[in-house]
Each structure stands twice: as C-alpha cells, then as structure tokens.
Amino acid sequence: MASNFWTSTHYKELKDPEEINVVHPLDAQRGISVEDFRLIKLHMSNYISKLAQHIKIRQRVVATAVTYMRRVYTRKSLTEYEPRLVAPTCLYLACKAEESVVHAKILVFYIRKLYADEKFRYEIKDILEMEMKILEALEFYLVVFHPYRSLPEYLQDSGLNDTSMTHLTWGLVNDTYRMDLILTHPPYLITLACIYIASVYKEKDIKTWFEELSVDMNIVKNIAMEILDFYENHRMFTEERVHAAFNKLATSP
Amino acid sequence: MAAADLGMLNLEEAPPVSGSRSVDCFEKLEQIGEGTYGQVYMAKENKTGEIVALKKIRMDNEREGFPITAIREIKILKKLHHENVIHLKEIVTSPDTTRMDLLKACGFVTIFVDDNKYKGGIYMVFEYMDHDLTGLADRPGLRFTVPQIKCYMKQLLTGLHYCHVNQVLHRDIKGSNLLIDNEGNLKLADFGLARSYSNDHTGNLTNRVITLWYRPPELLLGATKYGPAIDMWSVGCIFAELLNGKPILPGKTESEQLNKIYELCGSPDENNWPGVSKMPWFNQMKSTRPLKRRVREMYRHFDRHALELLEKMLVLDPSQRISAKDALDAEYFWTDPLPCDPKSLPTYESSHEFQTKKKRQQMRHNEEAAKKQKLQHPPQQHSRLPPQQHGGGQSHAAAHWPSGPNHPMNNAPPPPLPAGGPSGHHYYQKQRGGGAPGPNRYPPSGNQSGGYNNQSRGGSYSSGGPYPPQGRGGAPYGAGPRGPSSGYGVGPPNYSQGGGGQYGGSGRGQNPSGSARNQQYGWQP
Incomplete structure (x- = not known):
C-alpha cells in the first residue's frame, strides 16, 4: 500500500x-x-x-x-x-x-x-x-484517504469478516461522513471505531485483538462515542430545522 | 508488485500550500514550450529570484470544467516526492482566471479575447530543468559516454521504480519527458497521462497511451488491463535509442509499429507469450509470416551486459518483461565502467538561454530563405523534399543553413546518403517538423559502428555536415508543440483538440491516430 x-x-x-x-x-x-x-x-x-x-x-x-x-x-x-x-x-x-x-x-x-x-x-x-x-x-x-481502505484488512485480521459484520461496519463508516470525523481523525482510527461499535453491537469479543494493535484505544473510544452521540441526536435533525437554518442564510444581515 | 524498499514508499502527501498564490509572484522570462494547447514558461520568482518552469493549464475548449488530466497530474504529483520525479512546487492562478476561463470554457468568449494578450490561467509551478534527454542527445557534437548512459538509465529506472511502487503508471515515457538539469540529475516529467492503478483493479484502462514509438505490443494489441510493464517497454526503447543513436522503432501507424516490433522481437505466439491469441486485436494485427527474434543480431555491437538488459526489457509478453527494480540489479549497472556520479557529468549550455533567441531568429530567417528556395526551384525538385536535399551536397547545405555559434562544424566526412533517402527525409520533414530539435541528433561521432540505417531516420545527410541549428521543420519554435526542453508536458488539458503531436513531445514519435484518439481517452477510466 x-x-x-x-x-x-x-x-x-x-x-x-x-x-x-x-x-x-x-x-x-x-x-x-x-x-x-x-x-x-x-x-x-x-x-x-x-x-x-x-x-x-x-x-x-x-x-x-x-x-x-x-x-x-x-x-x-x-x-x-x-x-x-x-x-x-x-x-x-x-x-x-x-x-x-x-x-x-x-x-x-x-x-x-x-x-x-x-x-x-x-x-x-x-x-x-x-x-x-x-x-x-x-x-x-x-x-483523500478513506476509512474504507483499511476496513477489509482489519475485519479479516480480527476474524470478523462475515457478511453481516462487514455490512454493519461498512454502513457505520458511510454514516461517519455525516459528521466532520474525516477532517478530525485519521481514517484508520475511524475504521477501528466503527469496528469497535459493530463488535459491541453484535456482541463479539475482540478485546484482545484491539489490545494487540498498537493504537490508543482512548481515541478509538472517543470516536466511537462521537458516532453514537450522532445516532442519538439524529432524530433532532429535522427538515424544519434545516429549513430554518437555510432561511437564516437567505436573509441579509 | 515487488516489495518496496525502505524509503521508496512515499508515506507523505504534500502539505497544502497556504492559499493559491497569484502568478504575479513570478516574472515570465521566456516561453520554453509552446503548442496550440498550452505553454510552458521559464520564470523567475520575484521574491527569491528562483528560476522555475510554469506550465499553463489551458481551459478553453473544455466542456467539462477543470480537465481530468490536470486533476490526475496534480493528484499524482502531490503524492510523489522523489529526486528522480519532477517536483510540483505549487499551483498558482491569475486573479481573474476563473471567470474568464470559464466563460471561454462555455464558449462565450472565443472571438474577442486575444490569447496572447490574455494572461489568465492556472499554472503548475515546477522546478526548472535545463534539458530533456532528447534535446540533449540531439545536441550537435554531443556524444554520451557509457558511464553517462548508465547514469541516466539508472536514474530513469530509480524514478520509475518509485512511481511503480507508489502504484502510478507514467504511460508516456519518452526522451522528451525525461528532464535533465545541469547537475546531471534526471527526472521523470509530464504526468499528464499517468494513472494510479491497483493490482486488483477491475476497471479497464485505455490502451491509447504512450507515444507510438515507445508503445508496447500489448497496448497495440488492445490490452485494457495492464501494469508497470508498459513503462518498461518504453524504457527499453529509450535504452536502445541511447546506445543505437536513433529511435529503434519509428512506426508511422499502429500496424506499422507492431510490424516493426515483430521484425525486431519476433512475432508473438502462444509459446513466447501465453494468452496472446486472445488479445482483442490479435487477429487483425497478426504478422503475415512467423518472424524470428533478432534483438541480439541487430544490436550485436552493444556491450554484452547492455544487450542482456535490453533483451529483458524488450520482451513481448509483459508478464515476462523485467521490472524496474530487477533492471536496477542488472549486471550492466554493476560492471565497469560503472554509472558515473551525476555531478561529474559535464554541464551543457541551457537550451533556453539568450542564445536560443538568437537561434530562433536565425531559424525564422532560414525558414524564409528555405521557402524562397523552394519557390525558386519547384519544378526541379521533388516538391516534398526538404530544401537541404537540393544539390545533395554538404557544402550546399551549409550555404543554406549556416551553423550557429553553438554548433561547431564537424569536419568528419558525411556518411553516404541512404539509398532511399528522399522518401525518408520527407517523412520527417513533414510529420516531425514540430518541435523536433534538429535532424542532427546523435552526431556521427557517436556510434559510427552503430548500424546507421538512415533509411528510416532520414537524417544522415545532416549528421555528417555542419549542424544546422534549425530544426527539421524549419520552424520548431513557432509551429512545434514544444520548445527544446519541453518535458513539462504541455499536453492538452483535454484531449479534444485534434492535430498531431498531441503529447507535446518535441515532435518525436507523433501519434498518427490523431484527434480521434484524443477524443477517446480523456474520459475513459
């Protein structure tokens, strides 16, 4: 690579x-x-x-x-x-x-x-x-480097490369683009955060795999928290609020 | 892909420069490349006094906005940092570029904006290089030494290996795209046709790349999945050209190119190239009779190690062709005489200095004289013959083409005219007229034994005589796609403008397929 x-x-x-x-x-x-x-x-x-x-x-x-x-x-x-x-x-x-x-x-x-x-x-x-x-x-x-690139490799390495896991993580990565994560974190850490969330969600224990990576797990967890926060707040992002924001933009000061 | 050596992988991207500067930060000194589709200028940065090359990205006739070829080149060059790859320093714009160029792009401003007066544009800023390999090789009276050839080849392979490790195919390796500075450094330039590739790439790539003379057989047979081996074929052609004193496979059409390859390397079959019969155009392009490989025979005068390496480069089957990495390990580079240190190479007068202007004026002058000459003698002469032919003698030629101050007379007797002379000459005059540096590339002192078969090259008359500074076409600067050191690649931003010499090569190895191909590939994957 x-x-x-x-x-x-x-x-x-x-x-x-x-x-x-x-x-x-x-x-x-x-x-x-x-x-x-x-x-x-x-x-x-x-x-x-x-x-x-x-x-x-x-x-x-x-x-x-x-x-x-x-x-x-x-x-x-x-x-x-x-x-x-x-x-x-x-x-x-x-x-x-x-x-x-x-x-x-x-x-x-x-x-x-x-x-x-x-x-x-x-x-x-x-x-x-x-x-x-x-x-x-x-x-x-x-x-632009994307988290997608390292995803298959990581999944295979961690032994989580079954279809449902792949789909879930892939979807999670897609959703990270609704945030500014790509501007704030290195792509491979975003990948790991998505795998982390998916593994917790699917109740797969890959703790040892994560530990063996020489990665600061605190950062991974922080990213994961950001992603989870986003999902939690997602309902609040209504069309009305978007309209209201655009309306502000349209009015001259 | 061979495992990359430490330090070969480019792990860094170029940091973004802070804000695109204006082109006004530079003072344009001289145009060093020119074409219908773009220009390269030699320029001086006002603040530092540093000399750079500015390559303009032309936007007119562009219906799809910023040309994808420029995007490729920028993306790739920002990724590559190596001493044998040209360095893209930054990108500058001229303030009112955007609107004007876009208006032009949309076809609104075509008539009333005079291109010469209009300075707007987007420029890529490169380090300035004094020569390109073709221009240097064409220098009158200049002969490369063996250590020098080894030195250039080694640098070429090192740079190419770096590209390949970083999964970039150059796709237009030829002499005029290999820039050389006065410290003997060689750098790959003009990444306008380059592409990133991956080994698992499922998409098809266009086979309409690489200047014809340097195009490998697999592309000529229609391959759309290919890899680094394509560049290695081109390297083989250049290598042989350096040793041989002239291009080895100067085909005029794709089928003629393939025939020349067959004549040299034998005709491909399932034995020497498994799978070749399934190539898209294999049946149309088959050789009429089985031909034997004759590389060894043709170039028996090369030294043993050189021939050995060349044999491995000019392999028909791309999967058996030597890689850049393995080529660097070849005996050739590790036996006496060893490649010299670039710094030990002699420095040559830059092609863009004051003298060039003089030469250019002289050229124009001579061109006019030549025209007159032509007019005066039309009936006696084959109308297609270049004026130098007239009279056939060296002295006569000398009268027409006074040699410039930088072109010392060579007193060696002229080699005999080739039997088929006229037609050969005509071909170059007509078709290579562009920016070709002169008929006198590879002076006779180099490789007299080198099997001068000037029939195909058509330049022999001048190789022995005085070296006329004027190019083959008489007007290399005005008409040609590029000036002498042109490897910055003024390639067309989009490939929609027709005409020859698209690649911006100094008129070398023109692409006969003309505009059709150009339309084809800009937008192919």
Missing part, C-alpha cells in the same frame, strides 16, 4: 473539532449558529448521497465529495459558497478525482430532478464556475 496514515501529512492536516466548528464571520452575521452550520453540512452530505444514488455513483466518490465539501467550509463561508451549488460541484469534482467521470449535463439533469426549487436548479456553467472556486478553496489538495 502506498499510503500509511501514521506518518502521512494527512495526519498533520487534521484539525481539532474546535477549529471545524467555527462559524465564518459572514455566516455569523446572518445568525448562523454552530448547530445550524453542522445541520447544513449534514443536509448537504445527505443531498450528495442522494444525488449520487440517482446517478449511480459509487460510495467512495460520495465520501470524497463530502470530504471536499467539508474541507471547503473550514475555509469559506456558506454565504459566499452557496451550499446547494457547492455540494453537487464537489460531487462533480470528486467524480473526476476518483476516476468515475460523470458529465456535467447528467449531473445538472439530476439536480433539476431532485431540487424542486427553481432558484437552485443550476446549470452547467454554474457548476464549472464553482468547480474552479472549490479547487482554489481546496488549494488543489485533492487526495
């Missing part, structure tokens, strides 16, 4: 959650709270997945697209970078970066299908223009 998360600069690039949860001053002026910020990113992550399902784009591309979007918003404001345009554009860019090219016109077709609102029915030129802005915002930093 060409990459090793222990020593990569991906590791160094990781941010503290506090850094991620900073609302851009421009957005703050419009009354966007940290919670709103999180909600909008969650909503747009879901939107990217939905869009990708329609176009039949594989999960890894979705994961990259969501990561791009989340990276963009560590630097740029929601106000200047309209999320409903940024999200599909990140998907478009991720398709190229992950070698699963989707033509802009196909993307635009599905955006129109999914978004009833006339205002957000973007056209090809909007996507292409935003693509350049995103590339700059990302500083052309396009490589």
Whole structure:
C-alpha cells in the first residue's frame, strides 16, 4: 500500500473539532449558529448521497465529495459558497478525482430532478464556475484517504469478516461522513471505531485483538462515542430545522 | 508488485500550500514550450529570484470544467516526492482566471479575447530543468559516454521504480519527458497521462497511451488491463535509442509499429507469450509470416551486459518483461565502467538561454530563405523534399543553413546518403517538423559502428555536415508543440483538440491516430 496514515501529512492536516466548528464571520452575521452550520453540512452530505444514488455513483466518490465539501467550509463561508451549488460541484469534482467521470449535463439533469426549487436548479456553467472556486478553496489538495481502505484488512485480521459484520461496519463508516470525523481523525482510527461499535453491537469479543494493535484505544473510544452521540441526536435533525437554518442564510444581515 | 524498499514508499502527501498564490509572484522570462494547447514558461520568482518552469493549464475548449488530466497530474504529483520525479512546487492562478476561463470554457468568449494578450490561467509551478534527454542527445557534437548512459538509465529506472511502487503508471515515457538539469540529475516529467492503478483493479484502462514509438505490443494489441510493464517497454526503447543513436522503432501507424516490433522481437505466439491469441486485436494485427527474434543480431555491437538488459526489457509478453527494480540489479549497472556520479557529468549550455533567441531568429530567417528556395526551384525538385536535399551536397547545405555559434562544424566526412533517402527525409520533414530539435541528433561521432540505417531516420545527410541549428521543420519554435526542453508536458488539458503531436513531445514519435484518439481517452477510466 502506498499510503500509511501514521506518518502521512494527512495526519498533520487534521484539525481539532474546535477549529471545524467555527462559524465564518459572514455566516455569523446572518445568525448562523454552530448547530445550524453542522445541520447544513449534514443536509448537504445527505443531498450528495442522494444525488449520487440517482446517478449511480459509487460510495467512495460520495465520501470524497463530502470530504471536499467539508474541507471547503473550514475555509469559506456558506454565504459566499452557496451550499446547494457547492455540494453537487464537489460531487462533480470528486467524480473526476476518483476516476468515475460523470458529465456535467447528467449531473445538472439530476439536480433539476431532485431540487424542486427553481432558484437552485443550476446549470452547467454554474457548476464549472464553482468547480474552479472549490479547487482554489481546496488549494488543489485533492487526495483523500478513506476509512474504507483499511476496513477489509482489519475485519479479516480480527476474524470478523462475515457478511453481516462487514455490512454493519461498512454502513457505520458511510454514516461517519455525516459528521466532520474525516477532517478530525485519521481514517484508520475511524475504521477501528466503527469496528469497535459493530463488535459491541453484535456482541463479539475482540478485546484482545484491539489490545494487540498498537493504537490508543482512548481515541478509538472517543470516536466511537462521537458516532453514537450522532445516532442519538439524529432524530433532532429535522427538515424544519434545516429549513430554518437555510432561511437564516437567505436573509441579509 | 515487488516489495518496496525502505524509503521508496512515499508515506507523505504534500502539505497544502497556504492559499493559491497569484502568478504575479513570478516574472515570465521566456516561453520554453509552446503548442496550440498550452505553454510552458521559464520564470523567475520575484521574491527569491528562483528560476522555475510554469506550465499553463489551458481551459478553453473544455466542456467539462477543470480537465481530468490536470486533476490526475496534480493528484499524482502531490503524492510523489522523489529526486528522480519532477517536483510540483505549487499551483498558482491569475486573479481573474476563473471567470474568464470559464466563460471561454462555455464558449462565450472565443472571438474577442486575444490569447496572447490574455494572461489568465492556472499554472503548475515546477522546478526548472535545463534539458530533456532528447534535446540533449540531439545536441550537435554531443556524444554520451557509457558511464553517462548508465547514469541516466539508472536514474530513469530509480524514478520509475518509485512511481511503480507508489502504484502510478507514467504511460508516456519518452526522451522528451525525461528532464535533465545541469547537475546531471534526471527526472521523470509530464504526468499528464499517468494513472494510479491497483493490482486488483477491475476497471479497464485505455490502451491509447504512450507515444507510438515507445508503445508496447500489448497496448497495440488492445490490452485494457495492464501494469508497470508498459513503462518498461518504453524504457527499453529509450535504452536502445541511447546506445543505437536513433529511435529503434519509428512506426508511422499502429500496424506499422507492431510490424516493426515483430521484425525486431519476433512475432508473438502462444509459446513466447501465453494468452496472446486472445488479445482483442490479435487477429487483425497478426504478422503475415512467423518472424524470428533478432534483438541480439541487430544490436550485436552493444556491450554484452547492455544487450542482456535490453533483451529483458524488450520482451513481448509483459508478464515476462523485467521490472524496474530487477533492471536496477542488472549486471550492466554493476560492471565497469560503472554509472558515473551525476555531478561529474559535464554541464551543457541551457537550451533556453539568450542564445536560443538568437537561434530562433536565425531559424525564422532560414525558414524564409528555405521557402524562397523552394519557390525558386519547384519544378526541379521533388516538391516534398526538404530544401537541404537540393544539390545533395554538404557544402550546399551549409550555404543554406549556416551553423550557429553553438554548433561547431564537424569536419568528419558525411556518411553516404541512404539509398532511399528522399522518401525518408520527407517523412520527417513533414510529420516531425514540430518541435523536433534538429535532424542532427546523435552526431556521427557517436556510434559510427552503430548500424546507421538512415533509411528510416532520414537524417544522415545532416549528421555528417555542419549542424544546422534549425530544426527539421524549419520552424520548431513557432509551429512545434514544444520548445527544446519541453518535458513539462504541455499536453492538452483535454484531449479534444485534434492535430498531431498531441503529447507535446518535441515532435518525436507523433501519434498518427490523431484527434480521434484524443477524443477517446480523456474520459475513459
């Protein structure tokens, strides 16, 4: 394998959650709270997945697209970078970066299908223009390491590679993209946290396996707690609240 | 994949630079590569005075936004850090790029924006390299020594091994993409066609890659699943070219290329290449009669170890072809004379210095003269013959093509003209005219014994005579896809523009398949 998360600069690039949860001053002026910020990113992550399902784009591309979007918003404001345009554009860019090219016109077709609102029915030129802005915002930093990569290896090594376990962990990893975990933790630790949750859930004892890994289990457990918190709070993320957040964004200060 | 040595694995990604800087941080000094699809500039960073190469990513005619080829190149180059791989320092933009280029991309601004006046764009900033291998080899009066060839080959293989270990296929290995600095360092450049691959890759890859002359048989037979062996074939071709003094397999079409390969390496069958008969295009491209392998015979004048290594590189069956790692272990690199230290190599005058401008002017001048000449003598001459042919003599040629100050006269007698001369010449004049550095690559002093079979190369008349600084086409700078040291790869950002010399090679090994292929592959997996 060409990459090793222990020593990569991906590791160094990781941010503290506090850094991620900073609302851009421009957005703050419009009354966007940290919670709103999180909600909008969650909503747009879901939107990217939905869009990708329609176009039949594989999960890894979705994961990259969501990561791009989340990276963009560590630097740029929601106000200047309209999320409903940024999200599909990140998907478009991720398709190229992950070698699963989707033509802009196909993307635009599905955006129109999914978004009833006339205002957000973007056209090809909007996507292409935003693509350049995103590339700059990302500083052309396009490589993303995903937790998926180490997942099969870990599962096999721990002897938990039966189908149900694989499905469960895979699903858990998918869900981590609804949070900012990919920006705050090294991917392999996210994988381990998902395996940890799955093993507890399925009542499989792999304690010794975890102990043999030279990994700080406290971090793994912290990530696992974050994921569990997310699931617990998931019900609170209602459509109404998302709408309310977007409405704030739409009002000029 | 062979296990990676310690230190070969790239465990780091490039840290993101803080904010894309503006191209205004650099002062463009000179254009060192040029084409219809992009430019490479030599530039100076204002703050540090450091000399860099700026490669522009052209966006016009691009209907799918930022070109995927540029994305590949950026992703790959950010991943690779090795002394034998060109270093992408950063990416800079010009302030009003975005809008303008996109408007252009959308076809709104095509007529009223003059490209020369419009400076906008996205640029990749590379370390500056003085030469490329082709340009250097073409230098008049220059002959590589054996330790020098070993030194370059070793660096080429080391860089390539690093790419392969990091699961990157270069897919366009050729002389003009191997850049050389004045410290003798060789670096792989132009990753515009490169791809990441994995051993378990189930997806198909396009076989429309690698400049024809360096393209391996499996691609010519339609393989869509392939690996590092494709690059090793190209290395073999370059190796033989360095020793032989001229390209060894200069095919004009894909089928001719394959025939040349068969003539040299024998025709493939189930014995020497198990599974070959199941290759997609095997039946159309079969050789008409069984041919014997003649590598040993053709290159018997090479030294024993060189020939041994070459034999292992030019193996038809990709699965039996030597890997970069194993090639580095070859006897060739460990027997006397040993590869020299890059630093001990002589330094050569850069191709981009002040002199180049002079040469260029002279070239234009000569070009005009040549045109006039042509006009004056149309009936007497085969209309396709290059003007140098006229009169057939060295002195005559000298009159037309005064040698530049950097091109010392060589007093060696000219080798005899090849029997089939004219047609051969014509071919190069017409088709390789682009940015080719000159008809005089591999001067006669190098390898007189080297089986000069100039029929296919068509350059013999000039190899003995004075070295005309002007390129084959008479106007290498203006018309050619690239200038002399062009391996930064001004490859087309998208492959939708037709025309020859797509790869931005200095007109070498042009791709006859032309625009059709280019349209094909940009978007293939």
